[in-house]
Amino acid sequence: MSTHTSQYQKKDLPPVVGQVGFGLLGVGLLLALVSFFVDPLRTKFISIMLFMFLAGIGVTSLFMVAIEYLAGAVWSTPLRRIFEMFSSLILFLPIFALPVVFSMQDLYEWTHKTDEILARKAAYLNQPFFMVRLAVIIGLWIVFYKLFTGNSLKQDTTQDQSLTAKNVKLSALFIPVMGLSITALSIDFLMSLEPHWFSTIFGVNFFIGSLTAALAVITIAVVLLNENGYLHPGTVRDHYYSLGFGMIAATVFWMYTAFSQGMLIWYANIPEETPWYLHRWDGDWKVITLAQILVHFIIPFFLLVQRKNKRNPNRMLFASVWILFAHLFDLYWVVMPAYRPQGPIIGWNELGFVLLAAGVIITVFHQQTKRKNLVAVGDPKLQRGLEFRL
Amino acid sequence: MQVANKTNAVEGPDFSKETPVVLSSPSFHDITEVISRPIESKAGMKWYIALAVAVSLFMLEIFCWGISFYYGTGMWGNNIPVAWAFPIVNFVFWIGIGHAGTLISAILFLFRQKWRNGIARFAEGMTIFAVMTAGLFPLFHTGRPWLPLYLFPYPNKHAVWTNFLSPLLWDVFAVSTYFTVSLCFWYVGLIPDFATLRDRTLGKDFISKVRKTVYSVLSLGWRFSNRHWRHYERVYLILAGVSTPLVLSVHTIVSFDFAVAGLPGWHTTIFPPYFVAGAIFSGFAMVVTVLVFIRYIFDMEHIITIDTLEKMNKIILLTGTLVGYAYGMEFFIAWYSGNIVEQFAFINRAFGPYAWAYWIMISCNVITPQIFWFRNLRRSVPIMFIASIFVNIGMWFERYVITVTTLVRDFLPSSWGWYNPTLVDFGLLIGSFGMFFTLTLLFVKFMPVVAISEVKGVLAQAKPHHHHGGGHE
Numbered sequence: 122m123s124t125h126t127s128q129y130q131k132k133d134l135p136p137v138v139g140q141v142g143f144g145l146l147g148v149g150l151l152l153a154l155v156s157f158f159v160d161p162l163r164t165k166f167i168s169i170m171l172f173m174f175l176a177g178i179g180v181t182s183l184f185m186v187a188i189e190y191l192a193g194a195v196w197s198t199p200l201r202r203i204f205e206m207f208s209s210l211i212l213f214l215p216i217f218a219l220p221v222v223f224s225m226q227d228l229y230e231w232t233h234k235t236d237e238i239l240a241r242k243a244a245y246l247n248q249p250f251f252m253v254r255l256a257v258i259i260g261l262w263i264v265f266y267k268l269f270t271g272n273s274l275k276q277d278t279t280q281d282q283s284l285t286a287k288n289v290k291l292s293a294l295f296i297p298v299m300g301l302s303i304t305a306l307s308i309d310f311l312m313s314l315e316p317h318w319f320s321t322i323f324g325v326n327f328f329i330g331s332l333t334a335a336l337a338v339i340t341i342a343v344v345l346l347n348e349n350g351y352l353h354p355g356t357v358r359d360h361y362y363s364l365g366f367g368m369i370a371a372t373v374f375w376m377y378t379a380f381s382q383g384m385l386i387w388y389a390n391i392p393e394e395t396p397w398y399l400h401r402w403d404g405d406w407k408v409i410t411l412a413q414i415l416v417h418f419i420i421p422f423f424l425l426v427q428r429k430n431k432r433n434p435n436r437m438l439f440a441s442v443w444i445l446f447a448h449l450f451d452l453y454w455v456v457m458p459a460y461r462p463q464g465p466i467i468g469w470n471e472l473g474f475v476l477l478a479a480g481v482i483i484t485v486f487h488q489q490t491k492r493k494n495l496v497a498v499g500d501p502k503l504q505r506g507l508e509f510r511l
Numbered sequence: 512m513q514v515a516n517k518t519n520a521v522e523g524p525d526f527s528k529e530t531p532v533v534l535s536s537p538s539f540h541d542i543t544e545v546i547s548r549p550i551e552s553k554a555g556m557k558w559y560i561a562l563a564v565a566v567s568l569f570m571l572e573i574f575c576w577g578i579s580f581y582y583g584t585g586m587w588g589n590n591i592p593v594a595w596a597f598p599i600v601n602f603v604f605w606i607g608i609g610h611a612g613t614l615i616s617a618i619l620f621l622f623r624q625k626w627r628n629g630i631a632r633f634a635e636g637m638t639i640f641a642v643m644t645a646g647l648f649p650l651f652h653t654g655r656p657w658l659p660l661y662l663f664p665y666p667n668k669h670a671v672w673t674n675f676l677s678p679l680l681w682d683v684f685a686v687s688t689y690f691t692v693s694l695c696f697w698y699v700g701l702i703p704d705f706a707t708l709r710d711r712t713l714g715k716d717f718i719s720k721v722r723k724t725v726y727s728v729l730s731l732g733w734r735f736s737n738r739h740w741r742h743y744e745r746v747y748l749i750l751a752g753v754s755t756p757l758v759l760s761v762h763t764i765v766s767f768d769f770a771v772a773g774l775p776g777w778h779t780t781i782f783p784p785y786f787v788a789g790a791i792f793s794g795f796a797m798v799v800t801v802l803v804f805i806r807y808i809f810d811m812e813h814i815i816t817i818d819t820l821e822k823m824n825k826i827i828l829l830t831g832t833l834v835g836y837a838y839g840m841e842f843f844i845a846w847y848s849g850n851i852v853e854q855f856a857f858i859n860r861a862f863g864p865y866a867w868a869y870w871i872m873i874s875c876n877v878i879t880p881q882i883f884w885f886r887n888l889r890r891s892v893p894i895m896f897i898a899s900i901f902v903n904i905g906m907w908f909e910r911y912v913i914t915v916t917t918l919v920r921d922f923l924p925s926s927w928g929w930y931n932p933t934l935v936d937f938g939l940l941i942g943s944f945g946m947f948f949t950l951t952l953l954f955v956k957f958m959p960v961v962a963i964s965e966v967k968g969v970l971a972q973a974k975p976h977h978h979h980g981g982g983h984e
Contacts, residue, residue, distance in 0.1 A: 238849035319848045321781035321840045381783040388771040501526035
């Protein structure tokens, strides 16, 4: 098999991808609308999950792009365009933020209630500042997205090395910006659902959970595209291996941050901190809490720990789907106890949200593939990336 | 396209080519020669002077341990309310120093970072010496260092068990596991190099015979056979996998010593990863501090290249900024919590009587590494040497700030106190550097400070498709 960069020929994705995307999007939207009329409050809480799911995947995909430039990695260069395409979810975040923004009064206790503690936080937890933060965060992400992908696409035709150098500099700026912004976003949208509670590691935990999900989405796309010959023919199982390596590393790190938070709060047993976990220990929430360990750590860990699994397309697909499920499960566990403290409830409303999320991701990705090469053909590192072997 | 590539080569780095890990394309034999020379030749005057200084400081440490042993921990400044002070600060500081070695040898190995090969051996050695230096502090802090067996849970006739709920006990397990695994990893990596030294020791005099015997025993009958290499690489990979969680676990558990307590300033959920980032930060700084000398003295500037040092400085920038993120989050969440006790702890840190220590910490740990945003500063040896020393000062002060500022201000003002370190405290702090550098200097004299076989593995001619006398094009 030749690994020469000129081997790549762009092929359009079969129309079935678009049909599936639109289908899921349609059904998801319909269910969401019905859900909104049947059970508005529940749907509003679900919309937080949807927004944070898409925001997390979008920005951590862009993080993968940035980290490749910054670390000088080559294994991911043949796949980088896929990362860029998923990070285009960032462009649609304002739409998905709207349902949350318009129902803040119902979702966030701090918007309308106050007490001694909340009064002390009012300088941060107030609606105008919340909006400003949201606008700044999404605005910054869009700017970085445009700059990164703009340079990368230009390189397809010009093969200009200085564009890589530009993106390297951009990455160095993006990483700290992303670190602070994703922390702020997770505090605003998730942590402030229970506004008395606080945890310093919360932002890290959300970031790394989103990264597992982004890698899972990327893996599904890469494996399906490559096995059907849409990527460069020099993309091999060693590239899958590296994605799997990233997923298992992120999964383990997610467990580590979750453990840091849970264990320290349990051990210190301070009344300011324990309520958040106690809400997740009441009634059947306990089942969800304990299941997290299995769903989000033990199963993905054993799915991915062996090298042969990371090189096997079908097993990688299974593991990726599982990890996406695990991330949704985690978001559900973070968001929904605020809606229904007495116990978890999972029905067609939640299913509709999953279908909608899948529909959005597939449709956005499909639209992206229409206009762009699926491989960064002009990247100077592409040749080395294709020669990458374990 | 050809024209475009040529102009770009002038403007900036060429991304289509791998940066060579080793410069001036030496042969395999050159590598063996350069790395074996310091071991086989007589040590220079500089080495003896350095050793004399280090051993003197080590003697000071032994003297201070002796005093602490004979008179007890009352010789230290520790007192209520500051019952934890210099000893725990030094312990955490030295354990942190060790983390660079494990990160470089294990995690960077799993990430297939070839540039690590030139520095891995030295950093691993440092890990072991740092852990040895660190381990003495808690041992003496128990007050009865002659009863170390009581630290381990074992069935005994008194039916006395250790307190399994105490993170201090977890430390015993974590640190001893870390030391054991690091030692195995280091030794396994050394086996082929010991065999090389064994084969090169040809003299018939007494010293040479002793050397030959020692290296023969240490190399465990290694004959460079294909089968040996296959086993070796398998074991190396497994040990790297085993060591990887240890990079995180050890400092995580060290952070638990503080974070499980319900004290403001100690109890915060970001402590575990924040301590790990800080440990890697200080460890890399220490590796840079020492490495810039070693590569100069031993003429290894083409093996431990400026590119390698630049990459290390990037990691220092990254981890320093992560530590800065943790400081920021601590401060912000203390405010956000609305808890006045928590808020007081942080305001007291930054503006209270120990503000000087806090601002030393901030300026050394967060501000100093920011100079590495600039490429020419990352690649300047004097700058990185000074910066790395600042980082280590800052990281020592970080642990001092965490430990002391929280304890001096107890919950009731009537219980507030002060902390004055004694001369013995300072003697142990300074002396611990003596112990560390004594071991380091002996290591660089008697063992290959760079992994001979690993460096050969990243040379151009080690690649299976290497063409003699011609580039890839």
